[in-house]
Amino acid sequence: MEFEFGTNWATYSRYVGDIFGSALAAEGIFAFALESGFLGILLFGWHRVSPRVHFFATVMVALGSLFSAVWIVVANSWQQMPAGFHLVGSGLTVRTEVTDFWAMVFNPSSVDRLSHAVIGSFLAGSFLVLSVSAWYLLKGRFVESSKAAFKIALAVATVSGLGQLFTGHHSANGVAVNQPAKLAAFEGHYAAAAPAEMYLFGWVDTKTQHVTGLGIPGGLSFLLHQDFKAPVRGLNSFRPEDRPPVNFVFQTYHLMVAIGMTLIALTLLACWLLWRGRLAVALAAGRVRGGRAAAPNWQSGGLVLGRSGPPALGGVRAAAHLARAVQDRNGGPGLVSADSLHAGVRPAFRPVSVPAEQENPARPHRRSPARGRRGRAPLARFQAQQPRHFPRHAGRFARRAQPRF
Amino acid sequence: MTTFLGLDLAVWWFLVVGAVFTGYAVLDGFDLGAGAIHLFFRKEESRRVALNAIGPVWDGNEVWLVIGGGTLFAGFPVVYGTVFSAFYIPFMLFLVALIFRAISIKFRSKEPMPWWRKMWDWSYSVASIVVALSLGVVLGNIIQGLPIGADREFHGTWLSFLNPYALLVGLTTVALSAQHGAVYLLLKTENRIFTRLTLIVRQTLRVFVGLYLLLSAATLWYVPHMLRVFLAEPWLFAVPLLTLGLVLSIGRLIKRRRYFPAFICSGSIAALLLLTVAAGLFPVLVRSTLNPAWNLTIYNASSSPKSLGIMLIIAAIGVPLVATYTGFVFWVFRGKVRLDAASY
Numbered sequence: 174m175e176f177e178f179g180t181n182w183a184t185y186s187r188y189v190g191d192i193f194g195s196a197l198a199a200e201g202i203f204a205f206a207l208e209s210g211f212l213g214i215l216l217f218g219w220h221r222v223s224p225r226v227h228f229f230a231t232v233m234v235a236l237g238s239l240f241s242a243v244w245i246v247v248a249n250s251w252q253q254m255p256a257g258f259h260l261v262g263s264g265l266t267v268r269t270e271v272t273d274f275w276a277m278v279f280n281p282s283s284v285d286r287l288s289h290a291v292i293g294s295f296l297a298g299s300f301l302v303l304s305v306s307a308w309y310l311l312k313g314r315f316v317e318s319s320k321a322a323f324k325i326a327l328a329v330a331t332v333s334g335l336g337q338l339f340t341g342h343h344s345a346n347g348v349a350v351n352q353p354a355k356l357a358a359f360e361g362h363y364a365a366a367a368p369a370e371m372y373l374f375g376w377v378d379t380k381t382q383h384v385t386g387l388g389i390p391g392g393l394s395f396l397l398h399q400d401f402k403a404p405v406r407g408l409n410s411f412r413p414e415d416r417p418p419v420n421f422v423f424q425t426y427h428l429m430v431a432i433g434m435t436l437i438a439l440t441l442l443a444c445w446l447l448w449r450g451r452l453a454v455a456l457a458a459g460r461v462r463g464g465r466a467a468a469p470n471w472q473s474g475g476l477v478l479g480r481s482g483p484p485a486l487g488g489v490r491a492a493a494h495l496a497r498a499v500q501d502r503n504g505g506p507g508l509v510s511a512d513s514l515h516a517g518v519r520p521a522f523r524p525v526s527v528p529a530e531q532e533n534p535a536r537p538h539r540r541s542p543a544r545g546r547r548g549r550a551p552l553a554r555f556q557a558q559q560p561r562h563f564p565r566h567a568g569r570f571a572r573r574a575q576p577r578f
Numbered sequence: 579m580t581t582f583l584g585l586d587l588a589v590w591w592f593l594v595v596g597a598v599f600t601g602y603a604v605l606d607g608f609d610l611g612a613g614a615i616h617l618f619f620r621k622e623e624s625r626r627v628a629l630n631a632i633g634p635v636w637d638g639n640e641v642w643l644v645i646g647g648g649t650l651f652a653g654f655p656v657v658y659g660t661v662f663s664a665f666y667i668p669f670m671l672f673l674v675a676l677i678f679r680a681i682s683i684k685f686r687s688k689e690p691m692p693w694w695r696k697m698w699d700w701s702y703s704v705a706s707i708v709v710a711l712s713l714g715v716v717l718g719n720i721i722q723g724l725p726i727g728a729d730r731e732f733h734g735t736w737l738s739f740l741n742p743y744a745l746l747v748g749l750t751t752v753a754l755s756a757q758h759g760a761v762y763l764l765l766k767t768e769n770r771i772f773t774r775l776t777l778i779v780r781q782t783l784r785v786f787v788g789l790y791l792l793l794s795a796a797t798l799w800y801v802p803h804m805l806r807v808f809l810a811e812p813w814l815f816a817v818p819l820l821t822l823g824l825v826l827s828i829g830r831l832i833k834r835r836r837y838f839p840a841f842i843c844s845g846s847i848a849a850l851l852l853l854t855v856a857a858g859l860f861p862v863l864v865r866s867t868l869n870p871a872w873n874l875t876i877y878n879a880s881s882s883p884k885s886l887g888i889m890l891i892i893a894a895i896g897v898p899l900v901a902t903y904t905g906f907v908f909w910v911f912r913g914k915v916r917l918d919a920a921s922y
Contacts, residue, residue: 175644175647175648175651176647176662176669176673178651178658178662179647179651179658179659179661179662179663180662180663180665180666180669180670181663181666182659183659183660183662183663183731184659185659186651186655186658186659186662187655187656187658187659187660187730189655190651190652190654190655190656190658190659190881191655191881191882191885192885193651194648194651194652194653194655194658194881195652195881195885195888195889195892197648197651197652198645198648198649198651198652198653198889198892198893199648199652199889199892199896200648201641201644201645201647201648201649202645202648202649202892202893202896202897202900203892203896205641205644205645206638206641206642206645206896206900206903206904207899207900207903209637209638209640209641210637210638210641210900210903210904210907211903211907212637212638213633213634213635213637213638213907213910213911214634214907214910216634216920217630217633217634217911217920217921218634218910218911219918219920220918220920221910221911222910233903261882265729266730268655268882270881270882270884270885271882271884271885271888272884274888
């Protein structure tokens with residue numbers, strides 16, 4: 174992605190390199206290196222370092238991811254609500270230059286978007302752990318550690334989901350102040366100054382400026398100003414070129430909210446079932462497993478929403494000239510390759526985190542088991558985790574006693 | 579331009595970007611090299627050991643490229659935009675190859691089927707070679723210069739990148755990485771694969787020395803403007819002469835089985851070659867073959883001094899930290915490879 178700024182948006186890179194480039198370089202120096210460096214110890218250093226050092230490495234990896242989120246959200250927030258800069262030059266060589274670094278970093282939206290993004294990533298990550306643990310529990314593999322992982326992930330998911338309600342609300346309040354056109358597009362609100370509805374779902378007809386759907390009258394006004402009759406600035410009060418693509422923003426926003434609410438409902442349901450000791454049954458019914466696919470979609474819905482608002486650096490006329498100047502001749506291959514690569518690789522990612530010969534000692538695939546440097550067999554703790562009576566071909570639908578927990 | 583300790587901020591930033599890319603070449607050079615020679619190992623055990631030799635460290639090494647791109651973006655955004663969009667096809671190719679290298683390493687040993695492992699072995703090796711080759715081709719074209727217009731955009735086609743000199747630089751890069759990787763694997767392995775490697779390293783060294791001499795001659799022929807800088811400041815000749823000395827001594831070190839000094843040597847060769855390029859180019863970053871007035875230099879292509887100053891502080895704090903914990907990780911995984919339950 175970092176390289177694609179240069180390959181696909183060269184003119185834009187030259188325009189904002191002073192500021193956007195700085196945030197990206199800071200991300201590289203502080204976050205990427207920290208995470209990737211200590212990941213080696215986290216994955217492979219179990220027996221090379223003391224547990225304390227290993228834990229430190231784990232914390233460093235988590236911190237690296239967090240710093241990554243900080244810097245990239247700072248960079249993107251600056252694009253949404255630029256601050257701390259001035260323009261230098263004119264025409265195609267115009268550039269933004271930083272005047273106040275801290276104003277740039279703490280621009281109006283960075284804290285809101287950072288908290289929303291970080292909690293969102295906790296949500297997506299915990300759902301990944303939930304679905305993988307649920308899979309293992311259904312298969313009867315790694316039962317003890319999966320139970321523990323499931324409970325921890327469920328706790329994180331529940332708290333994160335509820336936390337997103339707060340951070341999302343705070344972010345929307347910020348958008349109402351700084352990017353009112355985007356907010357109006359969220360709900361397809363055209364009337365220049367009138368109470369705005371909150372739709373549960375709908376379709377925007379941009380020609381008639383009418384939204385067909387199920388809405389709560391005055392709902393958006395209430396969320397913003399705690400008054401059902403408060404006016405909200407609508408799209409008609411903006412010039413046509415300053416309005417975002419309305420239907421697209423409307424749909425992605427509602428998709429994000431719908432998926433978010435579904436995830437919250439799933440986690441609350443799972444908590445209640447866990448409390449009542451009936452979670453195992455629910456797992457078998459496949460109810461919790463559905464969450465696995467939803468979380469990434471939610472993330473991408475939110476991301477798409479964030480970026481489909483008004484063009485970056487809204488209000489800076491130079492941007493329009495530069496947009497035309499960016500040459501599009503080679504854009505296609507990059508997009509196609511990245512998307513198809515991701516789509517092609519995802520099916521290969523299945524929950525198989527332990528080499529087969531350790532997991533299934535009855536079925537060695539080579540003549541001698543792996544021997545370490547001094548001829549020792551692989552670690553006893555991994556072998557002890559596998560039940561010795563594990564059937565060779567369990568199959569997807571094998572029935573066995575569900576653990577009650 | 580404000581100065582710090584006597585050097586312009588732009589010059590400092592030139593040094594920082596150069597240092598980061600050099601660090602990448604030295605560190606990921608041996609990862610790519612280990613990948614390039616991977617298919618020469620026939621036994622399952624050997625391949626697994628070779629993969630785990632770079633297993634804990636390859637990710638951290640690769641990150642130096644990302645940091646390099648980031649520092650280039652921050653310090654010289656004009657060069658970043660122009661060069662990256664000019665080299666669109668080679669960059670996309672090597673990005674896809676990087677992705678495939680990463681997933682090959684991770685997926686390879688997770689299933690027991692021979693076809694699975696063979697497929698990912700091939701993917702890993704081919705991807706590593708493609709990365710080294712495309713980076714070398716990009717470097718070769720940068721050395722020669724690009725048709726940059728007055729609008730600071732590239733006015734050419736990607737086919738022009740496949741000229742003989744650039745391809746030679748690409749092949750030399752692959753050969754250097756293969757040799758660097760072979761020496762690294764010699765440090766990290768024992769038994770059967772070690773014996774195999776003592777033969778492989780001699781072959782890679784021969785190929786590299788041959789290509790290096792050919793490249794040196796070709797540089798004098800194809801890129802005479804590089805020579806001009808060295809003639810103007812004769813003390814700069816120390817750099818290519820030192821490189822030649824190291825190249826000649828590596829063979830002797832390997833024959834005497836002094837592998838760690840040999841590893842330091844091949845890393846230094848990579849660093850010195852890049853230093854030669856940097857010295858030859860300075861202060862121009864991208865030469866314009868259309869009109870020298872349209873060269874992108876470290877002065878006309880940089881960010882504002884304020885931004886450079888801020889970034890220099892960030893780099894001064896961050897890069898020593900990165901070097902420290904990178905060194906720590908290498909120290910933790912010192913010694914020969916031991917396969918255990920957590921290995922790739």
